[in-house]
């Protein structure tokens with residue numbers, strides 16, 4: 001890549017011909033991999049044929065693969081071309097506002113039709129399901145970002161899509177629902193009376209606001225009960241993070257254009273997909289001996305990596321999914337209704353969990369109010385109104401830039417702006433009205449949830 005020499009250059013753009021042709025599989029380079037998924041009934045490693053009830057074989061192979069590079073099918077690349085490569089920006093106006101010597105860069109994934117990074121894997125998943133002869137996909141969605149990405153992908157490949165949307169988000173975000181409907185998906189508030197898992201939760205608490213764990217149970221139950229239907233997950237699993245590595249692979253080329261290499265790479269973490277997407281290709285350099293820090297940012301209201309435990313836990317509430325080895329707050333953890341719906345998940349990607357455990361990735365939790373403050377600062381300097389999830393990465397990037405100022409050092413900071421916040425204006429309205437609060441999940445509730453998990457492990 002020829003370096004750009006214009007001192008005012010703000011956008012670093014790649015051509016369509018520079019699109020990555022293969023995804024980067026970090027499993028090829030990690031010396032300490034997470035343990036295999038377990039069958040919740042037997043606690044034995046789950047057999048591929050058990051998972052084949054809900055996932056196509058091609059995705060299961062990617063889940064386990066140790067190949068470093070996995071080719072991206074042409075049909076997927078053709079759709080990526082609609083918005084990829086995404087731009088890399090130098091946040092010059094934010095730097096000036098902060099009066100920091102740091103150079104701040106951000107990769108902007110909000111230019112996809114759905115407004116976030118989620119279509120990078122939705123397109124791939126819909127493609128492999130279509131190839132396997134599947135006619136319907138079910139999924140869950142929190143903030144609505146993943147549901148809209150899958151609705152879009154299913155529309156492109158002519159597959160029916162049913163989305164179980166966490167009830168609190170369904171009520172808070174009618175416009176995301178309408179976007180999914182525009183792309184042809186059916187959207188059901190979860191918990192719903194349509195599945196056994198949903199009926200059980202409604203019987204215990206008719207006013208349940210729902211959670212990602214519950215919505216996953218509903219979507220998996222339906223997929224497992226029909227041969228024409230599979231399930232698609234928007235985060236956490238290895239193949240999902242794999243598909244997202246197009247973000248970091250492009251960003252590396254773009255940083256080359258800028259003639260810089262990041263000292264620190266930052267992304268928010270819900271289940272870990274945008275973090276893995278941006279950061280894993282840089283960790284490949286770290287494995288090869290290059291210095292680079294990686295920071296995973298989560299909300300204090302759902303502090304999985306900073307306060308959870310690394311152990312085997314269920315990925316959903318009803319226990320229909322395999323047990324994964326990951327940092328978890330316990331699968332019955334019911335997060336408060338904070339306004340970053342996509343970060344309200346009790347677990348985290350097993351790959352990221354191991355990397356945090358082994359000290360290759362730092363984890364940091366930030367409060368809701370400073371996060372919104374950072375989001376507004378970003379909107380007023382750079383112009384883009386970020387998704388509340390992405391604002392967690394902005395908060396951490398600003399903190400790094402202020403630390404560089406304090407130290408008088410010209411550090412290079414790269415973060416992922418995983419989506420725009422145009423469907424999150426309700427949250428901004430509450431913030432401007434002074435009606436949002438900080439919320440640290442109470443230690444004793446975390447301890448109680450983890451104790452229940454331990455009791456389950458002894459059964």
Ligand SMILES: Cc1ncc(COP(=O)(O)O)c(C=O)c1O
Nearest residue numbers: 145235270271272273274342419
């Ligand atoms: C814009 C945005 N960023 C981040 C996330 C968090 O998910 P993940 O950790 O898988 O990137 C979400 C989840 O919905 C999201 O919508």
